[in-house]
Amino acid sequence: DADVTQTPRNRITKTGKRIMLECSQTKGHDRMYWYRQDPGLGLQLIYYSFDVKDINKGEISDGYSVSRQAQAKFSLSLESAIPNQTALYFCATRGLASDTQYFGPGTRLTVL
Amino acid sequence: TQLLEQSPQFLSIQEGENLTVYCNSSSVFSSLQWYRQEPGEGPVLLVTVVTGGEVKKLKRLTFQFGDARKDSSLHITAAQPGDTGLYLCAGYRSGTYKYIFGTGTRLKVLA
Numbered sequence: 401d402a403d404v405t406q407t408p409r410n411r412i413t414k415t416g417k418r419i420m421l422e423c424s425q426t427k428g429h430d431r432m433y434w435y436r437q438d439p440g441l442g443l444q445l446i447y448y449s450f451d452v453k454d455i456n457k458g459e460i461s462d463g464y465s466v467s468r469q470a471q472a473k474f475s476l477s478l479e480s481a482i483p484n485q486t487a488l489y490f491c492a493t494r495g496l497a498s499d500t501q502y503f504g505p506g507t508r509l510t511v512l
Numbered sequence: 513t514q515l516l517e518q519s520p521q522f523l524s525i526q527e528g529e530n531l532t533v534y535c536n537s538s539s540v541f542s543s544l545q546w547y548r549q550e551p552g553e554g555p556v557l558l559v560t561v562v563t564g565g566e567v568k569k570l571k572r573l574t575f576q577f578g579d580a581r582k583d584s585s586l587h588i589t590a591a592q593p594g595d596t597g598l599y600l601c602a603g604y605r606s607g608t609y610k611y612i613f614g615t616g617t618r619l620k621v622l623a
Contacts, residue, residue, distance in 0.1 A: 404554075442613040443555075443600075456609065490554050499543040499562070499604045501611060503554035 404504035423491030432474040518614035535601035542606035
């Protein structure tokens with residue numbers, strides 16, 4: 401079983417809809433991250449969380465919100481989706497004793 | 513968004529050829545990761561390098577961290593079609609939350 405899972409893997413929605421992307425991990429890591437990937441722009445950080453009570457904005461948090469329901473679960477919400485939020489979204493985790501991030505398989509989101 | 517400069521951006525080679533991908537920055541990192549990403553999938557970790565001058569080998573892949581910890585290279589010997597994918601580097605500074613990502617090198621190995 402994968403250590404970091406994301407649901408759904410693909411989603412098509414319409415402008416103005418509320419969308420939630422979910423991430424779960426079995427690695428026991430405290431630190432979790434949400435990124436979006438756009439062609440030619442690399443990975444951009446949306447939000448990050450160092451534990452259940454610690455949530456921080458990344459570089460491109462406008463239009464997004466997150467919830468850390470438990471150590472293992474970190475959800476990303478788009479309150480009112482817009483077409484320029486069409487992208488690949490990745491969740492990642494990191495343990496306290498390592499610099500290495502581990503990524504989930506991603507969610508391809510299309511906003512029409 | 514601050515990025516690591518990766519070169520080349522695109523590379524198409526024949527099976528059996530050697531290649532090197534570069535990851536450069538003006539910043540010092542405490543560690544650097546290399547990932548490979550398949551279309552529609554998440555980046556999969558290949559290696560983490562942490563010491564200046566460090567060389568790590570993973571079968572036909574050789575990774576080097578620059579002496580000053582500002583740059584890194586990935587060398588593939590005798591490339592195979594299974595090496596096809598997007599190669600990403602990511603630098604991390606200890607004490608910050610932030611990873612700096614390269615824009616990637618898209619490699620295609622032709623049989």
